[in-house]
Amino acid sequence: MAIGAGPEIERLMALLSKLPGLGPRSARRAALALLKRREQLLIPLTNAMQDAADKVESCRICGALSTQNPCATCADPGRDKTMICVVEEDSALWAMERVGAFSGRYHVLGGLLSALDGVRPEDLRIDGLVERVRSGHITEVIMALPATVEGQTTAHYVADRLRPLGNGVQITYLARGVPVGGDLDWLDDGTISHAFKQRR
Amino acid sequence: MAIGAGPEIERLMALLSKLPGLGPRSARRAALALLKRREQLLIPLTNAMQDAADKVESCRICGALSTQNPCATCADPGRDKTMICVVEEDSALWAMERVGAFSGRYHVLGGLLSALDGVRPEDLRIDGLVERVRSGHITEVIMALPATVEGQTTAHYVADRLRPLGNGVQITYLARGVPVGGDLDWLDDGTISHAFKQRR
Incomplete structure (x- = not known):
């Protein structure tokens, strides 16, 4: 060219x-x-x-990209220390922060487990999360990972690593269903069937 | 945000x-x-x-963005000095160079005349073009400007400035018609009607 x-x-x-x-x-x-x-x-x-x-560097506590270390969220005494929201990437963290619905702290895994792409547990910030849950007074870990095969595999793997800690930490998942404003006609079959089964 | x-x-x-x-x-x-x-x-x-x-700066002869001044095209002794191709922007020059059909030199106007946007002749590199045609041995000026109202208005204005020089310079325009590979069904009426009238 x-x-x-x-x-x-x-x-x-x-x-x-x-x-x-x-x-x-x-x-x-x-x-x-x-x-x-x-x-x-x-x-x-x-x-x-x-x-x-x-x-810009990765926060030594949660892994988020920030110009401070620890990042502003981890350093903020006003945020709930007992809840950790686990996300794949900073983009998901930014999306959660824009919404403003969560007042706890984050943990950025830095990717998802994938046999195809050769991403193993040690390539992600999973040990750091286990350590945070073991040593802190964490009551809830929210898995805000993508609703894809890799996302759910990773969520299950992480949950399996956290459960044996035996400190009564609750592991929750984002609700799945019809997006707000979503028209059924435009949704995939999997989402409709899931939303129907989980109706309340 | x-x-x-x-x-x-x-x-x-x-x-x-x-x-x-x-x-x-x-x-x-x-x-x-x-x-x-x-x-x-x-x-x-x-x-x-x-x-x-x-x-990167604008070539002092043709106005093209380049890391040399004059630019590589203006400085190349192998290129035809008698033909100037007039384009709106560097992107059009780059497109012509990718095609490789033209071996002359260029003149980048830096925009198009527009009463709406307040672009006047003195905002474009028109005086420089007139000077090049007056002082050089130019035999042909090719107007490779967009086939829009602004493009054609600008082409006519530039042609009106060049004609009185009276040195026999030929002013030509890119052919208009059905694009190569173009299906009539996808073309606008103006193009079809023009291509029909100019059939050969």
Whole structure:
């Protein structure tokens, strides 16, 4: 894809196309937008990325990406220390925080168990979670993992690791059913059948 | 959208969401991908953007974005000096170069005339084009501008500026019609009617 604009621009496009949701064409558009809006976009974004590269790390308690360590959530004395919400990734944590329904703390596993992709328990932050439940006064662990095969396999594995601790910790799962505002016609059969069986 | 990950991460997301094709959700996904792939993506992309910010400028002859000045195309002695292809933006230039059908030089206007958006002739690189045609031995100027109202208005305005120079320069326009591989059923009426009238 030689376009005669120099290797720096081609390299910029190649790297932008590695971002999720950007293909070669949208990466070219993004590169052009950056180069045309040098002062308003290219330089501020470069600085923001440099800042992130310098300051963001994983919280040593929960594993969340943050510029503080421990992260703001773990360090906040106002949050319930007895509840831990287990999520796959930071994106799920961010979604929970936007909703604002949970006032406890989090644990970011950093992925899901997958025989296919070769992700084993030791590749995830499971030992750290077991340690937190063993040593803290945790009463409830909420599994907010995806409702996929990998998500549920991981939830069961984690629950099996927590139960033998024998300190009466309750393990709960997010409810499953019809999404709020969801039309049955657009839902998959599995969700409808599950929602029907669990009707109340 | 406070997510408790710190202002640096929120700022990164806010800036990423200004890229074309990225909304708030895809900007969050892009930010997470960057932060999770620090060594493979975040740092190389930051460096590529810094490089681009430092080195890329507009060619003083044709206006194209390039790390050289004059750009590689203008500086290439192997390219036909007598033909100029006029484009709106670098993206059109890149598209022409990918195709490889044109061996002359370019002129990037940097936009299109638009009464609505307040884009006037002096906001575009039109004077520079007139000067190139006046002083060089140009035999043909190809208007490769979009087939929109603004594109065609701009093409006519530019042609009106070039004609009085009286040095016999030929002004041509990209052919219009059915795209290669295009099915009539999917085409707009204007294109079909134009292609019919211009049949040969």
